[in-house]
Amino acid sequence: MAHYQRIGHVPPKRHTQHRTPEGGLFHEELMGEEGFSSDSSLLYHRGLPSAITHARTWGLPDLSTTPNHPLLPRHLALHDLFPDAESVRGVDVVTGRRLVLANGDVRISYVVADSPSPFYRNGIGDECIFVERGAARVETVFGAFDVARGDYLVIPRATTHRWLPQASPDGEPLRAYCIEASSHISPPKRYLSRYGQLLEHAPYCERDLRVPTSTLLAEDVGASADEPTEVYLKHRGNGPSGVVGTVHTHPYHPLDVVGWDGCLYPYAFNVADFEPITGRVHQPPPVHQVFEGANFVICNFVPRKVDYHPLSIPVPYYHSNVDSDEVMFYVDGDYEARKGSGIGRGSVSLHPGGHAHGPQPGAYERSIGVDYFDELAVMVDTFRPLELGEAGRAVDDGRYAWSWVGGRTEPGA
Ligand SMILES: [Fe+2]
DSSP states (O other): OOSOEEEEOOOSSTTSOOBOTTSOBOEEEEEESTTTTSOEEEEEESSOTTOOSEEEEEOOOOOOOEEOOSOOOEEEEGGGGSOSHHHHTTOOTTTSOEEEEEOSSEEEEEEEEOSOOOEEEESSSOEEEEEEESEEEEEETTEEEEEETTEEEEEOTTOOEEEEEEOOTTOOOEEEEEEEESSOOBSOGGGBOTTSOBOTTSSSOGGGEEOOOSSOTHHHHGGGGGSOEEEEEEEEOSSTTSEEEEEEEESSOSOOEEEEEESOOOEEEEGGGOOOOOOSSOOOGGGGEEEEETTEEEEEEOSEEOOOSTTOOOSOOOBOOTTOEEEEEEEEEOOGGGTTTTOOTTEEEEEOTTSOBOOOTTHHHHTTTOOEEOEEEEEEEESSOOEEOHHHHHTBOSOGGGTTSTTOOSTTO
């Protein structure tokens, strides 16, 4: 994020002595992107941020992928991955996420969690975690967040943090849709001024973004400040997925920052604060865009008034997004265009590039005269083809591809 933030104690001049009350020195860490040539922050640690006493392998869950071949549109019922309380017991957001779809640019996972995660940092790219249901406290080296239903949390690469599920007002467990980039995730560049401010035509602005609480966790660590602590690190490797894991033991509690300032930090944004852009005739998906990474975009379809031309057809026209694979995650409401397809809350549809898609039979006609869509969906469009992860393969309904031909449900029927 381009706008400057400052939390806790920092010295008046960067790269100068910052002393503890006892006269020692805090340790300055610059966390910056693109080789000292993009956004950065300066963090002041009690301990040495590079100090480790042990390293071991972290055996990551199954990250294998299978090509979408023969090419098919697919319906993946994510809620079936964690069908009951027993399937969630002991699961955490970091080690329990299951891979749904992936390519070299982005990995999409899903998890329902009831347990605290270990400390974790993703050394491959930024993460954007969408909280479908439930609530959590997320403790980071920049401070903490309280997140709940509808929140995106954008976490910069290599940010040490952990997820602590909380009791939620909706009584639901913590359900997280995890978008892991191999790059950085930011607001769309067309919505930013050349200095990085969100422009007037953007569907959200800086006031809608939540920064970490001003209480830094170094103050709360207390007796555990000097206790060795494990941090799970996901990083680049030569395996089939290009992703491997290591667990480092640090001699100090990793959330030991007493102050930081700069333009690189995690932030939260609630999808309810996205102001939809509407028109007399159908608006294309880019108006729904909320974030972007290298070779993919993230969009959200929020409750909104729909097309108001007297002859408009509010559901989308059939479309071939010839350069993209489209992944829609259906979060809430009543998804008009997909009626009759079996898709409901917790579903993912995959519409691959090279195949035209659009409303199911009858939806086109039914939408005429409708003036409001009560729907909430999060979409990821990738410019390179996606493959199916183990979770995607496990909950593929096998029927969706045939849903445009009036109920025939078998391949070749
Ligand atoms: Fe589409």
